[in-house]
Amino acid sequence: MTGYRRNFVAGGSFFFTVNLAERRLRLLTEYIDELRAALEETRRGHPFTIEAMVVLPDHLHALWTMPEGDADFATRWRLIKSGFSRRLPGGERISDSRAGKGERGIWQRRYWEHTIRDEIDFARHVDYIHINPIKHGLVTRVADGPHSSFHRMVERGIYPEDWAGDVSDDGQSFGERLPQRAPK
Numbered sequence: 438m439t440g441y442r443r444n445f446v447a448g449g450s451f452f453f454t455v456n457l458a459e460r461r462l463r464l465l466t467e468y469i470d471e472l473r474a475a476l477e478e479t480r481r482g483h484p485f486t487i488e489a490m491v492v493l494p495d496h497l498h499a500l501w502t503m504p505e506g507d508a509d510f511a512t513r514w515r516l517i518k519s520g521f522s523r524r525l526p527g528g529e530r531i532s533d534s535r536a537g538k539g540e541r542g543i544w545q546r547r548y549w550e551h552t553i554r555d556e557i558d559f560a561r562h563v564d565y566i567h568i569n570p571i572k573h574g575l576v577t578r579v580a581d582g583p584h585s586s587f588h589r590m591v592e593r594g595i596y597p598e599d600w601a602g603d604v605s606d607d608g609q610s611f612g613e614r615l616p617q618r619a620p621k
Contacts, residue, residue, distance in 0.1 A: 443511060448503055448504065448505045449552055449553065450552075451503070451550055452550070453549060454496060454549040455549075457496065458543060463495065467494075468525055471525060472517075475518075478520050487500075488502055489563040491570060501513075514548060521543070566586070567585060567601070570582035571601065571604055578599070
């Protein structure tokens, strides 16, 4: 079996991608309140700062900063995933290997983690998080994504509300600012 290595940096910032096991499902947005509850429950017992986050129907992206002297994001993700799963009704498809371990079939077992290297890397990952609903064709403007930290950042003056422009129906612009049309 492949040996997975995580880069645990105490007090560091990390980018994550976490997926549902069944990518065709929409559980994360259908049960957004349950996801929020699992996140907050975990943060009460194991604090961390959510720098940026977006929740899409079948996966999420997050950028966290860990507390000084703490690098245990793995425990936090385990608690979030299990807390969310406990809040959902049963009935999902469960593989034999998961059933044998008493697991639910909601989440992929692994997740993607990237250690943020510097301020430029931080900014690029925050931008990636916020552009993701456009990338997946869920919205044409970043501001239209309902489950995104983008809105908080607009309120704080970090982003303008029209950041990344508007994706046209012709598919020619992806996250590019479109020319402003003159008013009629």
